[in-house]
Amino acid sequence: DLDHPGDNDPSDHEVVWIEFDQNSRKVTGVYTYFHRALLSTEEAVKDANLHRQRARINVQWGGHGSLPLGWERLKPQVFYEKIGEKLKIKNMPERYQELSKGIKNPGHPLARNWPKRFEGSYKDFINFSQYVDSRKWLKKKRMVIISRWPNAVINRYFLAYNYFPKKQWPK
Template sequence: MVMAKNYFENGEIHRETYEAYGRNLLILNKAIENYQRAIKLDPNNFLYHYQLGYSYHLMRRLMEASSEYEVVLKLDLPLMPSEADVKLVHKFAPRLFANIKEYFKLKDLVAVIHPKRSIIAYNLFWEDDIDYPGDNDPSDHEVVWIEFDKKKEKVTGVYTYFHKAILSTEEAVKDANLHNQRARINVEWGEHGSLPLSWEKLHPEAIFEKIGKRIRIKDMTERYRELNKSIKNPHHPLAQDWPKRFTGSYKDFTNFSKYIELRRLL
């Protein structure tokens, strides 16, 4: 199994290099080759299958990705939630606020409770991403994580996914504690990056631990400037009826007043 682990680690390094330094398919193919070799030596390791599936997903080879995800679910069967689990998921469901001009609908929500730690991942599935009409993805997948004290049933951490960066603030935790343990999450127009309370003070970075690299991520001001000019693929056939740019000021861009009740989707 040592050799399998070595192949897997090599795959991780190649995948992170691909994500950190640009979309070089030769590098991602190297990751896939290493994951496949690891699986050949340790076929029942669900993590190896998951990362192979994720790499296929990055290449938009969705059929192959789905096959690997199915293997993962067979090797690591999801547990049916207990009544207590359902109550926890409802209790800590965030308060979601989209931009008042948001074009896409939130299609679905999937909550996943960590098997060992007191963390719930709320997986948000939007209809699409304004910049990627032709990426062959069936939805735009975003994530919010809520960490909590199980005994006190209080939120202790709020984490959001924002364009490869993980954002977190103390203010978001305090706000959740003041609102029945439901954190406020703001959602960027069109691209759906998730923002915790007091996001304005943050400097988003993507962290790639395997290769020891930090990448600066465009902040909301920069994203506004780009989207105010034009979306990336305004003439794509699938974007025919989409807004071609964000019309309005930066104040309008950060107007998160469209409330979406997540509990109705649970």
């Protein structure tokens, strides 16, 4: 995460949940983690079922928020259970405005070789045309496990450093 090089969490993680119907083997839910907000759209579910149960997930530049197909119509909010309130979080235009001005800690040692700001237009910022097929890499690294406890699996098997646990399941 470009704005937080010194938070003792050296990289951000894309967290996505794909829900399947066990009988039909169809995707019934596509959920993404966007800066503590859970995002989901029917458009993402329909698209996944049209593409062999593979959901398209767009990833925000610099802050690594995960966005389902159809994210543009969503108004992200975070529900804080401890205080029982929903709070609006920054949307993509607001995040673009900040990142195009510059990152928060450009002088931090970990950020030495990082980009100092987003150089393109807002249209460039939301252009998700660079396709990355993660199947081969995930298979080679053996980084797919089905579990009721995803945070424990990620911490135990996949990451050898500090990991900020995310929500276990979106429902």
